Amino acid sequence: MYNYSLHQHINQSLLKMELDITGKDNLFYTRFMANASALRSLYTDLYGSHQKAEEVFNALINTISQAYINRPDALQKADLIKQQNGIWFLSNDITGMSLYVDRFCGNLANMPAKLDYFKELGVNFLHLMPIFESPQGESDGGYAVSNFRKVDDRFGTLEDLQTLKAKMSAEQMYLMVDIVLNHTSYRHEWAEKAKGGDKNYQDYFYMFDDRSLPDAYEKAMPEIFPEAAPGSFTYVPECNKWVMTVFHNYQWDLNYKNPVVFNAMLDNILFYANLGIDILRIDAPAFIWKEVGTSCQNLPQAHTLLQLIKQCVQIAAPGMALLGEAIVAPKEILKYFGTGLATAKECDFAYNATQMAVQWDALATGDVRVLMAAQEEVLKKPYGTSWITYTRCHDDIGLGYEDYMISDAGFNPYEHRKFLKEYYGGTHPVSPATGALFSVNPKTQDARISGSLASLCGLEKALAANHETAINTAVQKILLMQAVSFFLGGVPMLFYGDELGYTNDYSYLEDPGKSYDNRWMHRPVIDWNKNDQIHIEGSIEQRIFTATQQLIKLRKQLPMIADNKNIHWLNIYNIHVAGYIRALNEKKLFCLYNFSNRASYLTWYALKEHGIPPTVLFDHWSKTTYTVGRDDEYFILAPYSFYLLEQM
Template identity: 25%
Template sequence: MNYSELEPLWYKDAVIYQLHVKSFFDSNDDGYGDFPGLMQKLDYLQELGVDTIWLLPFYPSPLRDDGYDIADYEGINPVYGDRKDFRNFVREAHNRGLKVITELVINHTSDQHPWFDASRKAPPGSSKRDFYVWSDTDTKYQDARIIFLDSEKSNWTWDPIAKQYYWHRFFHHQPDLNFDNPNVRRAIIKIMKFWLDLGVDGMRLDAIPYLIEREGTNCENLPDTHAILKEMRKVLDEEYPNRIFLAEANQWPTEVIQYFGNSDECHMAFHFPVMPRIYLAVHQEDRHPITEILRQTPDIPYDCQWAMFLRNHDELTLEMVTDDERDYMYNAYAHDPMMRINLGIRRRLAPLLDYSRDKIKLLNSILFSMPGTPIVYYGDEIGMGENIFLGDRHGVRTPMQWNGDRNAGFSKALFAKLYSAPIMDPVTGYQAINVEAQNLDPSSLLNWMRSVIKLRKQHKVFGRGTLEILYPENRKILAYKRSFEGETVLVVANLSRYPQSVSLDLPDYAGVTPIEMFGLVPFHPITEEKYTLTLAGHSFYWLQLATNKVSPFAETAPLALKSVESQSIYVVDTVSSINTLLTSPFKKILENRIIPQFIRGQRWFGKKSKNVTSTKVNDWIDLSASTGLQSGMLVLEIHYSDGEMDLYNMFVALEIESQDSDAQALPSKAPAIIAELTDKDRKAILYDALDNEKFNAGILSYITEDKRIRGQVGFVESFKLPAFEVISAKGELASPVKRVESEQSNSSIIYGNRFILKLFRHLEPGLNPDYEISRYLTETSPFSQVPAAAGVLGYTNPRLATLYTLGLLQEYVQNQGDAWSYTVAEFRRYYERCSTKATLLSKMTPPAVPLSELVNIEPPEEVFELLGVYIKDAAKLGARTAEMHIALGKPSDLTAFQPEPISRNELIDISSTMRYDVVKVFKLLEQKVRTAEPDLVNSIKSLLLYRPKVVDLLDRLATINEELTKIRCHGDYHLGQVLYSGGDFFILDFEGEPSKPLELRIAKQTPLKDVAGMVRSFSYASYASLFLFTHNRAEDLEAFLPWAKACEAWSSASFLKGYLQAMEGSSLVPSDRSDFFRALLPFMIDKAFYEIFYEVNNRPDWLRVPVSSVLEYLKAGAFYSEEY
């Protein structure tokens, strides 16, 4: 490992895994784990996500204290291996990016150490005798406490050979070294350098508060102890940069911080007092134990770090709690005296928490989100149990449970030879709880631990951020914020076993949409009011408090409710009505100041990148009589600096302060406020009328009246269509009337479970194709899988003799969301299944045949096992797509819908247009390749080499044998334009690509363009779900790419199979399969190159999706059997 290139503060972002070599894996079947065995399991640790391994003592030892009684500091206990094995282990760990921390037990040795043997035999006063602390009496240092009261009566023990007492702070067989002797300090530094030379990345300094003894003190935390640590640190920094010391000092935080010094002693130190208080807080269902100890924890130097843990190899120490707290902990967690040892509890994490998965996840969520570096004790990631009937602390040091085979898969030795029996009880025994079983279960604790570890590692805020504790009224809720370099994470944990609601004061984040970090799910936005959350029992949230910028992989975020504050309150002559307002001088202020600012914050305004030079209210129509509110529609003329002009509509309402109200009567309509007004008598607000339920209900009533309302220039007209009565006859209109918040270029209003009104905000002359096609498929050529067209709103400008479509009323289809969301969710579950069934990849990989042949192959049962019912759903969507095209392709008396053959010259024109667009994208890629990410450069270079072949394939469109037909098509067909409803699909949004002019969107074209759009959508869905699945495990992305390709291939083939079967006998597409795929390929390439153009300019991280797809398409025989 090149330590000079290592991030100096790497330990702040680390996740440490603590293990004992003897407990992990036995490679030679002698009953003991060893270094070769540990080396075989490094891949497991890498997959877990940890990046640092902390090894318990592995030195030669009589093992009376499980290795902390060291007999040779520079040796390896033979049962664990030898130095060569250790060097190999360190090398392999480093090759995987794993660091290694070992124990430097410097306070004491075993009484079997050669140093002690020499010391006890040397004459008093000699250098060898002074290697340890000797006395003629046992009365010195009486103020020092006895740590192990269970087994030791004194800190002095008589040695019959030396004929003196020797000092020991722990067991009597562990004599303390004498650090007043310079030879001892030199010897310890020599040992330190020995292991650092072997590649160790850090050292845990065991029991360092007790290095020095002084009369009249408690012999803990003495100044001379710190002088020794500074001496060791100086050597470390000078000769071994970027290695670390981890201090074990079981003291109060105000004393522990001394071991950081001025960043010249230890880099890290354990935070012992916080650990038992986490358990206290959960059992008491009160945050106080945690918040109080954190409040009392002093700040530490920036380059120092706390080490946090829930359990480890020792007892759950209760030294740093009050007597009352200790009694409570014993009663709550160690009712059986066998569970207690010294001043602590000898139990593992899972049994301490009654094996409750929710409590285990809750405590880990606190561990991984608190300030400090988290430490995971081996086996806790799978919920291993304990054996309290084993002596000392051996009950939490049993063999790792790898599988349900003999000896838990830890060793093939005879059971009697094992250093310890594995856990074998029916609840937590190795046959019930083991790595292999949990690997196969996507919802297992092990897989959850992998996700939380990887999520933490992606956000430096957890290891380096500041802490701000929140104090909501509900004391059962623990809440705090972590902040670092512009990122803030809100952690909210329910310490109660019952559901809880909490209200948090977050005024500084008003307008922000919190993102739940595990699923990238947007929560409702924060407002100036208290932010309310509801949590299930023992649950938690990690919420990223970023601005309303949602990951491209997440579902669409709801509309932010941040107040739009006016620069000022506008004074007008009167606020009596919409008409008086728009005929007053205020109209100029509205046009010049207010509207330009307001529209930039609206999602329906699609030209935010353009410079608006002026806006004008071209016309307004008073809708007050129809809606029962002072309201109207404005026709806005918006001019840009490039000379272009657009028309938009805006619905406004006026709310006037009540004359007889004692208090201000204006409601809070923060997201919709356009302007605040006042005259000499009262105040008013002008706001977006679509936020008012009464206004929206009035619009529906107006549509039913087939009525015309005149404005200043033109008029608005409404017509109900024949389907309106049919839909209305199904029952009463259900409440509520609701505006759809996730709107984009249009605005939509849902009327109970009967109707949905889509309002087209950008006005274009002519009939909107969504209205045209929806009505055609409702009345003329019925297709049941579109929402029926029930009514229409139009605006006419007589001066220009121009009609504009304002809105389309359709039947509301009960649904489970759009097909994009459904598909991404299903594909994400697919990847979760794949993660536990890696051996099925070969079965899942499609055979190496052209797509034209793959559609005829029945997928193997493994495809159905992993993709589930989605394979059949994709085929059904293909069939519905074909049925749509057949309905649109029937002979018609309407010229706009009459199918027409595509002439050879038209095909040449189509391929020429495609070629022009593709050449433009190739030029863009030539520039992009210079700045692309390294892993993308080779793909772009490969694609650039294919330029002649791409052009040739596009030109071949004109050589198709069978005649192609053009019809009215969807025009912008992808999974987001389809609703998933009860196992079936409804197709909607027939506007075409919004960026294209209307004349192109209503033009007839081959159905193959719709087919290509949907197949490309499957490609994007497979990758979007993969990005979601790996967002906490980015290092797994490459490994899952073959699964993504298989997912895309089988779902696309299933869709095409369903489409082709339903199109049997239709002349709309080539009946010959080879011709069909030969004709489809150019449209696939054209669509993919459009995506490349878009991604280069908008989402460079997604560029690999269309680039890799095109490279796949260009492989010889990818689409049809002939070479191309």
């Protein structure tokens, strides 16, 4: 919408910065004008009544413009190429891996030498877990940042990161890093100045003179870490105030009701964009806006804030996509893509945490009904956005999918979750899994699950018992779980070590800074002698690595796997088997997954209900061709098997 005064104001601001708006900077100028009204509207929704609203809005225009001016020519060219290719991140060519740099290879300077490893596997997108400065022993795994622009000495230097990115770009690889929007470390410069009595910086945080407002907030705020960090406020003796600390007492929540805070953090976001970051992972966006009397999670203003960030990034650095790390209820996750007029204009990515969790549900029970009950919500993701699909990540496995999904499958929600916790916690008598419960709430008995993909699939116990059949079963489970994630659509994200079957790493128990947090058991220290086993025929490492490599290769060969909102779940008529169709033009791929420890029988009729019934199917995984039988005949799926059947 044209807004004369706003556009003239921006026009004059850009001319003062000596931008050539009719020449080399015209694309930027065009983007700014096209997004100006939305930018102003979103900003006004949040800050229109703030006394510094106009002053900070003018500063915001300058922040966006300066970021563009600072953007290297190579990145501006990359922006243009990405835009010319449509929505670049929907491609089936992208497969990612998430890793801790220090635990993977020591430091950033060693990372370029490992790029051949990723190329051999087929991974072309890396997520480096937090690498910016955070205090040892009070880092929350790097999510308590004390300097957003300094790489922590443990990992190297900013120059090391830039060197890695340059080499990745030369290999056509993408990079993702985190930005922690919700809070800073209490040792961040802003927090130190607040502790020293600087009122301007105290306004960067939620700081109070007494417990009146903290108590009012806490009446409706759930505890995030009830065992390790009860409560949501911490007393600060240096300034005799209480500060909001939703996660840990060393993580101070930023006050986004102050537009100065928004502008300062946007400047950090655009700094990352100009490092060449392709996808920026926004940590814990559900928490970034707080209101008394609410849970302080998933509030409407949080979505407005993210939409405002998206507009700013779209103007200054359109080649960078945004991932909202919102691990919340299924209906809430979908809101992070934007709703109403803002649909597909908020976060470009979200984690498909619901799908991940219900896959683990299906693996434990051998029953896919809960998995299927979840799909109605998952399928509502709007076109133009995408999922990060995964089986494991650095975090725990939550069981936060809604009770009705469990009830609709015929289970009692409480008893069902209790079974899952016992099964993956390794205390159930029939469970082959080796895991642990994380963050148990003593009041409600709510808990999450820690453990590596391989250990939760039974490989750790099987290897300890030297039981060949159990080993083979565990390997098959690992591949089954990965295959579901790889072919759903979205960008599959491996967690480092899973590509060759790392089991739980218990060395964290010897580190006082980690021993209290059992999530470190599935964050292994890589032994490169073990990784060399991928080249030894018949080794566990070689079997899992080669199979994962083949899954990635197949994904890249099948264009219908691109995330074009082209997935349709099948009615399988068998509670042990899940299946869906991925279609593109006249091509159809039937993806079938048997979660049972026994052979499952699938009526051929299940594959004939959508469009022209297939007569011949080719399985890309086993390289086997099948002739489709009559409706009263069955396709037999082996235990824990999967099939990628293309209609011929």
